[in-house]
Amino acid sequence: MEGLLLLVLIAGAFALGQLWRRTTRLEAEIARLHDRLIRLDPGPIPAAAPHEPRAVPAPPRASPPTDRSAAIGPPQPEPAAPRFTAPNLEDLIGGRLLIWVGAAALVVAAFFLVRYSIESGLIGPAARALIAAIFAALLIAASEAARRLPAFSGDQRVAQALAGAGVASAYGTLYLAAAVYALIGALPAFALMLVVTGIGLALALRHGPPTAVMALAGGFLAPLVAGFDAAGIAPLLVYLGLFIAALFALAGHRRWPWLAVAATAAGFAWTGFLIAAVDGGSVAAVGAFVILLAVAATLALPTTDRFGWLRLAPLTLGLIQLLALAPVLDFGALAWSFYLTIAAASLVLGWKDARLLLAAPIALALFLLLLGFAFASGPTSATIVAAVVGAALFGGTGMALSRRDRVWAALAALGAAGPLLVANLAAPALASPGGWFLLALIPLAALIGLTHRHRDRLGSGDSGLIGGTAFAALLAIVATGQLLPPLWIALPIVAAMALLIAWARRLSDPDLARLSLLALVVAITIALPGLADVANTMFVSLGGEALTYRYLEEPARLLAALAAPSALAIAWMLADRFAFGAFRRQAIWLAGAAAIACCYVALKLPLAIDTAPEFIARGFAERAFITQAFLAGGWLLLRRDAAWAGRALMAIGLLRIIWFDLLFLSPLAVPQAVGTLPLANLAVIHLAAAAVWFASLAATRDRRIAMALTLAAALALVRQATHGSILTGPVSTAENWGYSAILLLLAVAWLWRGIAATSSDLRRGGLGLLVLVTLKIVVIDAARLDGFLRIASFLGLGIALIGIHWLYNRFLRPLSRTFTPTDNDPPPGRAPA
Incomplete structure (x- = not known):
């Protein structure tokens, strides 16, 4: 019953809110009208004698023109408009809230009285229903008395509260008499329901929204008092249906959309509760009631544009x-x-x-x-x-x-x-x-x-x-x-894509051109399990997993479903800019991602590395081929003016070199065969080829990346020459001197090429590398030598530095003092950024 009391209080609070907003609007309107009257006539309004008619003033006689400023006099300050004062907490509680809490208490008291009589067995069912009916009638009569008595005529809330409580009690009484105790039959119950509904409608029309709110709360909460399933679900649904219909009629007559909305919400709350609470035999009646409620509520809700969207809710x-x-x-x-x-x-x-x-x-x-x-x-x-x-x-x-x-x-x-x-x-x-x-x-x-x-x-x-x-x-x-067999599923997809593109091209309809993306989406949807395997394989490989082929469940099915549609989409987009219409960018993303997945699977499929010995023998080769495929694809797309796609593939290839070849699966730490030939081995060729891809591009950052890759290839050349096919192991003295020699040669080569091509990047890179080599020879290499070898090393270093000094004074100094038209140098007259 505490929950029942809480619901009644909530209903009272809702009514209080309605009254609060209405009173606030009226008081603001009165204050505004009062302010306008003061501005129009600032003087006092004389009061007429109680029994004497007010004299009508004679019309003013014409007077000669005078100075308006003298006649009017100094301007008088306008009286300040009265400020609206919101009701304080005491007025809110004592003047408004208590009356509705009292009405709710009357309804709750009636419910408790009925329940107590039921549980204690003091009186029989007929007497219980009669007492409840008398209590409801007394409340309604008291509301009419409060409306007519002079003592209560100044406060209409008393009559409203009593009327609402009486209507709620009358509905509860009728439910007890007809549904719980079967004191009256179906036809008399229906007739009495109409009577109670008519009484509630008349009282709501007479007393206003507060009475309607109380009737709504009492009517919906009444079945919970005696038990919603005491007499079965069918009588309860009949009761709810008639009650909701009455509320809809009242809302339509008085133009109260809030009442129709509240009745609809309460009705669906009841049906939702019944669907979850009753068994399968009674659910059928609930389903029929849901249909009637949805249609009736849609028709009953207001049809104005302001509430038009709300009509979709039922x-x-x-x-x-x-x-x-x-x-x-x-x-x-x-x-x-x-x-x-x-x-x-x-x-x-x-x-x-x-x-x-x-x-x-x-x-x-x-x-x-x-x-x-x-x-x-x-x-x-x-x-x-x-x-x-x-x-x-x-x-x-x-x-x-x-x-x-x-x-x-x-x-x-x-x-x-x-x-x-x-x-x-x-x-x-x-x-x-x-x-x-x-x-x-x-x-x-x-x-x-x-x-x-x-x-x-x-x-x-x-x-x-x-x-x-x-x-x-x-x-x-x-x-x-x-x-078709599963491996031939790409045929209808490719055919549909080609037909859609060709038809849209023939009709020149850009909307139809977008539909060709549908075939690609279908192909990707079919290949989703395989794509999930590819994503999982790439994810575990990022953590340093070497044997990743085992994570590909059905690579052949993925290629069968996705390779041909993605290849056709890419080829058609490169050949015809009308293809895919406004969805061209989305098609590039989808087809590019599908093509990457297919290429990845196709490159891993031939070797199928699944054991540790296979990884040592062919792991680096497979990884290098996949990386080179990304770089080659990006380079080709950049040549075809697909800048963002080409850059994405080039970035993937570079990240693979950094992440796998230099960090997690580096052949320096994880045994992997790179080849026995000193120059023609995978380690050198892989890094040198990557440097060539980037060096052939025009951007400055690409040339700098190419220089870094060239440096890595030179170091790999020395490492392979001193260790053979497997690059793991410590650094020997010969390898250490080899690094110094190759770095010195590379520094001289960059300097020479920078002079010839007027490239500041190569010149600066050569000078910087030369400084590093010098420091390495002085600090590391020479410290391990003694005797003639130390003398020879410093002699060679001195001759090399003198030669480079001469080159710098002969060629580099004039270049450093003049502007060289490279894309990383600032133009004349502008400071570097």
Whole structure:
């Protein structure tokens, strides 16, 4: 009962809020009118004598013109307008809140009295109902007395509170007498319900919104007092239906949209509670009540534009509740009949009122969702029949009204193809491949007819033309794909993509051109399991996992589904800029990602490294080939003016070199064969080839990356020459001197090339590398030598430095004093950034 009291208090607080807003508006309006009166006539208004009529002043006589400033005198300050003072807490509690808390207490006291009499057995059922009826009548009579007595005439809240409490008590009494104790039959109960409803309507019309709020709260909470299932669900639903109907009538007559909204919300709260609380035998009645409530509430809610969006809520709530009801009824014929009935009502209401048009696609979307659940849980004959009836209902209605609005055209396309696609996806074993092919021909013909009907709307983005074509292509892929082996699934996808692109190109319709992306999306959807394996393989490889091939479950299936569509999409985009229309960028992203995944799998498929010895023998070779594929693809795309895609592939290749070859799977730490030849080995060729790819590009950052890769290739040359095919092991003296020699030669080469090509990057790189080599020789190399070798080393270093000094004075100093037109130097007259 504490919860009941809380709900009653909430209802009272709602009524209090309504009164507070109304009083605030009236007081603000009075203050504004008072301010205007003072501005128009600042002088005092003389009061007339009680029994003497006020004298009418004579019209003023004309006077000679005088100085207006002298006549008027100095300006008088305008009196300040009275400031509106909000009611304080004491006024709010004592003047408004207490009266409604008292009314709620009366209702709760009546409920407690009835319950106490029931539990203690003091009086019989008839006496209990009679006492409750007398209490309700006394409350209503007291409200009328409070309205008429002079002592209460100044405060209408007393009469309102008593009237609301009386109406709530009368509804509770009627429920006890008819539903719980069966003291009166169905026909007398119905008649008395009409009487109570009429009394509540009359009192609400007489006393205003507070009485209606109390009646609403009491009427909905009354069944909870005696137990909602005391007399069964059917009498409870009849009671709720009549009560909600009365509230709708009152809301429409008094133009109270809030009352209709509150009644709708309370009604759906009851149905949601009953769906969760009652058993399967009583749920059927609840489902029928949900349909009636959804339709009635949609018709009862206000039709103004201000509340137009709110009218979709009852239908949506009804569809959702029936969606939750279907599993309780085991997706049987009754569950599907309920849902299809409210779906048909949504179609009719959308046809009659354009503001309710969105209810139809909402119903279709939830129908397809429910259909997927039903087929996944085990297809039954009722579910199959529902799929056919739903396709005819949504698709047929949409076809008939497709030219009326785009929503109907979209409904026709999705309604015709959706049920078959959902059934094929959720229960593929339901029919044979040939059976699925034949079933797909029926909606395919309907979609072709829809597209033909809208053929005159090219370039308008018409849903019938675009949607019909899209779902026709999708059904064609599904229908033909049923007859092909899994490894040939790409054939219908490629054919559909080519036909869509060619047709859009012929009609020059950019909206149709976007549809070619659909075939690529279908290919990616089919290949999603394989793509998930590729993503997992790449993820574990980032952590240093060497044997990654084992994470690819079915690489051949991935290539069969995705290689041809992605290659066709890329080739067509490079050949024709009209391909894919406004979705060209999205197509590049999808096709590029699919192509990368296919290339990755194709490069790992031949070697299929799955053991440690295989990784030592061929792991570096496989990784180098994959990296070079990325670099080559990026270089080709940059040459074809696909800058962002080419840059992405080049960046992936460079990151692979840094992440794998230099850090986590470096051949210096993890044994991997790179080849026995001093120069023609994979370590040197791999890094040198990467340097060539970047050096051939024009950007300054690419040339700098190429210099870094060249340096890495030179160091790999020395390492391989001193260690052989396996690069692990300590650094020997010969290797240490080899590093110094190769770095010195590389520094001289960069300096020479920088002079010849007037490249400041090469010159600065050569000088910087020369300084590092010098420090290395002095600090590290010479410290390990003694005698003649130390003398020879310093002698050679001195000669080399003198020669470089001469080169710098001869060539580099003049270049450093003049501007060289390189893209990393600032132009004349501008300071470096």
